[in-house]
Amino acid sequence: MKCRHCEAPLRDVFIDLGSAPPSNAFLREQDLDQPELHFPLKAYVCRKCRLVQVDEVQRHDALFSSDYVYFSSYSKSWLAHARNYVTHVVERLELGPQSLVMEIASNDGYLLQYVRDHGIPCVGVEPTASTAEVARIKGIESIESFFGLDFAQRFVSERRKADLVLGNNVLAHVPDINDFVAGLKVVLAPQGSITLEFPHLLQLVNQSQFDTIYHEHFSYLSLSTVRGILAAHGLRVWDAQELPTHGGSLRVWAQHAEHERPEQASVADFLAREASAGMQGDAFYAGLQVQANRIKDDLLAFLIEQKRAGKTVAAYGAAAKGNTLLNYAGIRPDLLPYVVDASPHKQGRFLPGSRIPVVAESHLRATRPDVILILPWNLRNEICSQLDYVREWGCRFVVAVPKLHVFDQP
Structure with missing residues (x-):
C-alpha cells in the first residue's frame, strides 16, 4: 500500500477500528434479511508527507x-x-x-x-x-x-x-x-x-x-x-x-x-x-488507539449501567461519526433502541452495521427516554436547544467524545 499523494510505502498504522460498513450506507427494512458488506477501517500515516489516510476499500462512486x-x-x-x-x-x-x-x-x-x-x-x-x-x-x-x-x-x-x-x-x-x-x-x-x-x-x-x-x-x-x-x-x-x-x-x-x-x-x-x-x-x-478504546469502553459501560438500572437511552443524530462509534463499540438496539434524525431521507431506515432504526423527533415525546446520547457531538449546543422540552420529564444528555459527559445544560 502506498501514500495516495507521494506514493511512499505506508507501514505505520494510525488507528485500527476493525471492520464496518460505509457510514452512510443506511438500510431499508427489506435489507435487514440480507448480508451486509463490512470493510476494514484502518488508517495509516505517511512518514514522508504525513498524510493520514484510509485505503479505498470500496469505490468512491459506490x-x-x-x-x-x-x-x-x-x-x-x-x-x-x-x-x-x-x-x-x-x-x-x-x-x-x-x-x-x-x-x-x-x-x-x-x-x-x-x-x-x-x-x-x-x-x-x-x-x-x-x-x-x-x-x-x-x-x-x-x-x-x-x-x-x-x-x-x-x-x-x-x-x-x-x-x-x-x-x-x-x-x-x-x-x-x-x-x-x-x-x-x-x-x-x-x-x-x-x-x-x-x-x-x-x-x-x-x-x-x-x-x-x-x-x-x-x-x-x-x-x-x-x-x-x-x-x-x-x-x-x-x-x-x-x-x-x-x-x-x-x-x-x-x-x-x-x-x-x-x-x-x-x-x-x-x-x-x-x-x-x-x-x-x-x-x-501514536496515542489515538488508546483513547478510542477508552471512549468505547466508557460508553459501553454507561449504556449497560443504564439498562440494568431500568433507564432508557435514545440517540439523536444519525451522523456518519455516530456510526463509526456505534460499530466500533458493538452497540446494537438492545442498548440503544432508536436514533432520532431530522432528515426525512434517513427516517424509516436503519443505521449501517448496528441496524438501529432511525425515527422522527415525535418519537421522543411518545417514549420519553431518560437519557439522549448526542452522536454528532459537534452540534450539541444546537441539538440541546432544539430538544429543550425533554427536560420536562427529567431527561438528560450525554456525549461520548472526547470523553463521556452527562449533562443537563450544554
Missing part, C-alpha cells in the same frame, strides 16, 4: 451513490456557517455579477443559494443525484459529476474558468487527491482564489475524535500536508483560518503560485502550531 442520504440543509448551524462564509468571501474577493463561483460537492445547494441571492453566477458540481436534484429545485445549476482533472478540462473548454472555487469537507473525501488538486489548478481563473475547509488533524488527535474516521473520509489533513499537496500542483496557500465546525476545522485560501497576493501571517502561525505539537514526528500519531 460510497457516493445516487441514493446518498446526507443532505446539508438539515443543520441550522451549518446553514448559518454557509451564509456567513458567502457574505465574507463576496466582500473579501470583491465578487459580483461578472464573477463565476464553483462549489465542488455542492450537495443540496445549501451554500450556493446564498451566492445566487447576491446575484453572482454559480455552478455546483455534485456526484450524488439525490442531493443534486434538490439543489436544482432551489434554482441552483448542479452538474452531476465527480470533480477531477478531466472534468476541469472539459468545463473550461466549454465554459470559462472560475473566480472562486470552494470545497467544504470534500478534500478529505477524494481517493485521488492529486487528480483533484490538478483539477483545481486548471479550473481556477488567473486572479482567482480557492477555499477548502476540512477537519483539522491536530484537533482530531488532541480531542480524541476517532469517530470522524470512516470510509468516505479517505484523508485526514493538516495545514502542512495540504500546503505541500497544493504546492506540488502549482498552487500556493495565502491564508488560513480556524473554524469551530466539525470539532475544529481549517479554512485554507489558495491561489496560483505565480499570483502576487501576499501570504498572511496566519499561515506561518498555523504551521508553527502544528510543528510545536509534534506533527512532523512519530509520537504525535
Whole structure:
C-alpha cells in the first residue's frame, strides 16, 4: 500500500477500528434479511508527507451513490456557517455579477443559494443525484459529476474558468487527491482564489475524535500536508483560518503560485502550531488507539449501567461519526433502541452495521427516554436547544467524545 499523494510505502498504522460498513450506507427494512458488506477501517500515516489516510476499500462512486442520504440543509448551524462564509468571501474577493463561483460537492445547494441571492453566477458540481436534484429545485445549476482533472478540462473548454472555487469537507473525501488538486489548478481563473475547509488533524488527535474516521473520509489533513499537496500542483496557500465546525476545522485560501497576493501571517502561525505539537514526528500519531478504546469502553459501560438500572437511552443524530462509534463499540438496539434524525431521507431506515432504526423527533415525546446520547457531538449546543422540552420529564444528555459527559445544560 502506498501514500495516495507521494506514493511512499505506508507501514505505520494510525488507528485500527476493525471492520464496518460505509457510514452512510443506511438500510431499508427489506435489507435487514440480507448480508451486509463490512470493510476494514484502518488508517495509516505517511512518514514522508504525513498524510493520514484510509485505503479505498470500496469505490468512491459506490460510497457516493445516487441514493446518498446526507443532505446539508438539515443543520441550522451549518446553514448559518454557509451564509456567513458567502457574505465574507463576496466582500473579501470583491465578487459580483461578472464573477463565476464553483462549489465542488455542492450537495443540496445549501451554500450556493446564498451566492445566487447576491446575484453572482454559480455552478455546483455534485456526484450524488439525490442531493443534486434538490439543489436544482432551489434554482441552483448542479452538474452531476465527480470533480477531477478531466472534468476541469472539459468545463473550461466549454465554459470559462472560475473566480472562486470552494470545497467544504470534500478534500478529505477524494481517493485521488492529486487528480483533484490538478483539477483545481486548471479550473481556477488567473486572479482567482480557492477555499477548502476540512477537519483539522491536530484537533482530531488532541480531542480524541476517532469517530470522524470512516470510509468516505479517505484523508485526514493538516495545514502542512495540504500546503505541500497544493504546492506540488502549482498552487500556493495565502491564508488560513480556524473554524469551530466539525470539532475544529481549517479554512485554507489558495491561489496560483505565480499570483502576487501576499501570504498572511496566519499561515506561518498555523504551521508553527502544528510543528510545536509534534506533527512532523512519530509520537504525535501514536496515542489515538488508546483513547478510542477508552471512549468505547466508557460508553459501553454507561449504556449497560443504564439498562440494568431500568433507564432508557435514545440517540439523536444519525451522523456518519455516530456510526463509526456505534460499530466500533458493538452497540446494537438492545442498548440503544432508536436514533432520532431530522432528515426525512434517513427516517424509516436503519443505521449501517448496528441496524438501529432511525425515527422522527415525535418519537421522543411518545417514549420519553431518560437519557439522549448526542452522536454528532459537534452540534450539541444546537441539538440541546432544539430538544429543550425533554427536560420536562427529567431527561438528560450525554456525549461520548472526547470523553463521556452527562449533562443537563450544554
